[in-house]
Amino acid sequence: MSDFFTTAVLVATAASGVRLAVPLLFASLGETFGQRSGVLNLGVDGVMLLGAFGGYYAVLKTGNVWLGLLIGIVVGLLLGVVSAVISVTLRAEQGISGIGIYLFGLGMSDLLFQKLVGTPLPITKFPKLNIPRLSDIPVIGELLFQHSIVVYLAFLAVPVGMYIINKTTFGMNIRAVGENPEAADSLGVSVSRIRYATVIIGGTLAGVAGASLAIDLGIFQQNLTNAQGFIAIALVYFGAWRPVGVMLGSLLYGFVNAIVLQLKTLAIIPPDQSNFAAMAPAIITILALVIVARRFKAPAALTKPYSRGE
Amino acid sequence: MTSAVTKRRTQSRYLAFLIPVAAVVAALLIGAIMLVALGANPLEGFRELIKGAFGSKDALISTALKATPLLFVGVGITIAFRANVINIGGEGQMVAGALLATITALSLPDLPAWIMLPAVLIAGLAGGALWGAVPGALKAYFGVNEILSTIMLNVVAVQLMNYLLRGPLIDPGEIERGTRIPQTERLQGGADLPLLFGDGRFHIGPLVAILAAVAAYVLLWRTPLGYRLRAVGLNPDASKYAGIPVKRTIVLALTFSGAMAGLAGAVLVFGSESHRMVTDGSTAGFTGSAGFNGIVAALFGGLHPIWTIPASFLFGGLLVGGNAMQRAVQVPSALILALNGLVVVFVVATDRYRKRMLARDVRVDAPEPLAPAFGWRPTDGPAPSGEGDTS
Numbered sequence: 001m002s003d004f005f006t007t008a009v010l011v012a013t014a015a016s017g018v019r020l021a022v023p024l025l026f027a028s029l030g031e032t033f034g035q036r037s038g039v040l041n042l043g044v045d046g047v048m049l050l051g052a053f054g055g056y057y058a059v060l061k062t063g064n065v066w067l068g069l070l071i072g073i074v075v076g077l078l079l080g081v082v083s084a085v086i087s088v089t090l091r092a093e094q095g096i097s098g099i100g101i102y103l104f105g106l107g108m109s110d111l112l113f114q115k116l117v118g119t120p121l122p123i124t125k126f127p128k129l130n131i132p133r134l135s136d137i138p139v140i141g142e143l144l145f146q147h148s149i150v151v152y153l154a155f156l157a158v159p160v161g162m163y164i165i166n167k168t169t170f171g172m173n174i175r176a177v178g179e180n181p182e183a184a185d186s187l188g189v190s191v192s193r194i195r196y197a198t199v200i201i202g203g204t205l206a207g208v209a210g211a212s213l214a215i216d217l218g219i220f221q222q223n224l225t226n227a228q229g230f231i232a233i234a235l236v237y238f239g240a241w242r243p244v245g246v247m248l249g250s251l252l253y254g255f256v257n258a259i260v261l262q263l264k265t266l267a268i269i270p271p272d273q274s275n276f277a278a279m280a281p282a283i284i285t286i287l288a289l290v291i292v293a294r295r296f297k298a299p300a301a302l303t304k305p306y307s308r309g310e
Numbered sequence: 311m312t313s314a315v316t317k318r319r320t321q322s323r324y325l326a327f328l329i330p331v332a333a334v335v336a337a338l339l340i341g342a343i344m345l346v347a348l349g350a351n352p353l354e355g356f357r358e359l360i361k362g363a364f365g366s367k368d369a370l371i372s373t374a375l376k377a378t379p380l381l382f383v384g385v386g387i388t389i390a391f392r393a394n395v396i397n398i399g400g401e402g403q404m405v406a407g408a409l410l411a412t413i414t415a416l417s418l419p420d421l422p423a424w425i426m427l428p429a430v431l432i433a434g435l436a437g438g439a440l441w442g443a444v445p446g447a448l449k450a451y452f453g454v455n456e457i458l459s460t461i462m463l464n465v466v467a468v469q470l471m472n473y474l475l476r477g478p479l480i481d482p483g484e485i486e487r488g489t490r491i492p493q494t495e496r497l498q499g500g501a502d503l504p505l506l507f508g509d510g511r512f513h514i515g516p517l518v519a520i521l522a523a524v525a526a527y528v529l530l531w532r533t534p535l536g537y538r539l540r541a542v543g544l545n546p547d548a549s550k551y552a553g554i555p556v557k558r559t560i561v562l563a564l565t566f567s568g569a570m571a572g573l574a575g576a577v578l579v580f581g582s583e584s585h586r587m588v589t590d591g592s593t594a595g596f597t598g599s600a601g602f603n604g605i606v607a608a609l610f611g612g613l614h615p616i617w618t619i620p621a622s623f624l625f626g627g628l629l630v631g632g633n634a635m636q637r638a639v640q641v642p643s644a645l646i647l648a649l650n651g652l653v654v655v656f657v658v659a660t661d662r663y664r665k666r667m668l669a670r671d672v673r674v675d676a677p678e679p680l681a682p683a684f685g686w687r688p689t690d691g692p693a694p695s696g697e698g699d700t701s
Binding site: 093101273 | 396452453457459461462463464465466469470473476594609641642644645647648649653654655656659660661662
């Protein structure tokens with residue numbers, strides 16, 4: 001255990017926790033938009049998997065990580081449009097249609113991988129971008145300022161998301177539509193247009209989350225996300241539908257995962273007990289859900305499709 | 311009831327039935343496009359799929375065996391969904407049931423089958439029930455979204471399985487040989503599912519699953535408890551005023567649902583040809599994703615236990631045929647999983663139209679009852695008014 005409590009190891013672990021939080025942060029921020037407008041998109045994991053494969057494949061073929069990220073964005077955007085058609089226009093039951101999207105993404109990403117790639121070939125990862133001066137600060141520098149651009153973008157997205165949801169007309173409309181779509185509609189806010197926008201934002205960010213996961217790991221395999229998309233949805237509840245809360249949840253997850261990995265690497269946890277460590281995030285999530293369910297209220301119209309005068 | 315009314319009624323029913331079928335056809339069409347895009351001949355692919363699934367006695371046996379866990383899980387899904395509880399935890403509940411059943415078999419001496427078999431099946435039932443009761447209680451008493459808690463419990467169950475099969479439950483032979491494959495020793499012969507028709511593979515599992523479907527039908531439409539389950543699904547507030555213990559009913563719904571999945575897990579272990587519990591480290595490695603594919607079967611069966619029987623057979627066939635297709639046209643069988651996802655999306659997305667058809671159906675002789683929040687109607691089964699309750 002003493003190996004673990006050295007400054008170098010602790011800081012390195014925390015820094016990798018920040019990095020591991022990024023896919024969750026992208027995905028759960030996107031999902032926050034959807035849920036604030038009253039749409040639960042359960043297909044996040046499927047979109048992430050397809051975004052991850054798209055990004056991986058683009059980098060494998062071109063070596064350009066930014067093209068990979070772009071492909072992740074495009075894949076996520078397209079699937080976001082599809083999700084919006086299903087849950088907003090067709091008013092499908094969101095708890096089930098999302099599982100369909102998940103299964104589609106799970107099967108499709110595996111199919112494409114097996115057919116087009118076959119063996120898990122490693123790809124170029126994101127380059128690190130040390131922020132001048134700030135990255136030289138001891139501890140804090142390594143923790144916060146020696147990451148890839150994607151990490152900075154993810155954390156920058158938090159204040160941007162806060163600003164959009166809390167300070168802009170668009171954000172006000174999102175909240176209105178999520179709490180009381182009838183009232184919003186009667187005031188001339190197009191419920192479906194707002195929900196389309198939020199679901200597409202959610203899909204796009206899920207695609208980004210997937211691509212950033214694959215390019216960060218430099219690999220793709222069947223079920224790469226390992227249910228991270230579902231954890232991202234849980235984090236939206238955990239964060240009480242607020243970007244900062246969602247960020248804290250993602251960080252908590254990132255840290256727990258990083259600690260588990262580090263303890264495994266240092267052989268502090270015997271390999272035959274590492275399964276218990278792997279359970280920890282899921283159990284923490286369940287406990288967090290219990291606490292949040294007591295203290296916070298979900299958007300009133302969450303999971304309820306809206307139609308005028310029915 | 312006039313003959314004109316009867317006619318219209320049958321027509322609407324017929325059309326309502328066609329919509330999910332059209333959803334599958336649409337998914338298969340997209341599958342054909344994908345096959346073309348992947349450079350395979352779709353006609354050949356589908357021919358091999360159908361031949362591999364239903365083309366011979368051997369194929370039909372494989373399909374029936376593959377359909378069995380889907381049917382168990384699907385029946386459990388119908389029970390939960392009728393109470394308006396969405397159970398995504400079939401995978402974890404299967405694992406939990408299989409683990410408890412396996413532990414039971416390992417801890418009992420080799421007893422005769424008439425004690426052993428019921429003991430392990432009940433253990434499977436209990437394991438799954440427990441894994442369902444937890445999210446049920448969390449939903450009922452703490453307001454925790456059951457979709458999320460069941461998914462998280464899937465993760466917990468897999469890790470528990472990996473731990474137990476690599477550690478305490480591992481076949482001692484695996485340690486001696488140093489191969490350390492995560493599997494148990496061959497379980498007692500008394501717990502083997504009896505084989506039928508003199509075939510080396512076809513065991514009683516499919517029959518038990520069909521019995522479970524019938525039992526679920528009886529439970530839902532012929533017992534007061536089933537009435538309460540459906541009433542809570544249709545309108546929890548009205549149910550509460552009618553004196554139904556809503557919270558307890560929600561817990562029961564997920565418990566029953568989990569029990570069915572647990573039974574599926576036990577049947578997978580004791581009906582397997584190796585008579586062991588084996589994992590490859592992932593959930594799908596044990597369940598074959600039946601916890602998810604069972605949802606597809608249940609939806610396709612209109613969330614009706616009896617209709618879930620042919621639906622499971624169809625989707626079991628798709629899975630078996632998918633492997634044959636993979637061999638014939640070199641397209642990974644993951645295609646079938648993707649198509650199953652599309653079926654779910656199409657069935658749920660067209661549900662509104664299906665409901666409209668059925669609504670036309672009911673208005674003839676009764677006011678339209680409230681639809682459950684997830685959109686399925688009670689009219690798929692006998693009307694609840696037959697039980698004389700007034701809530």
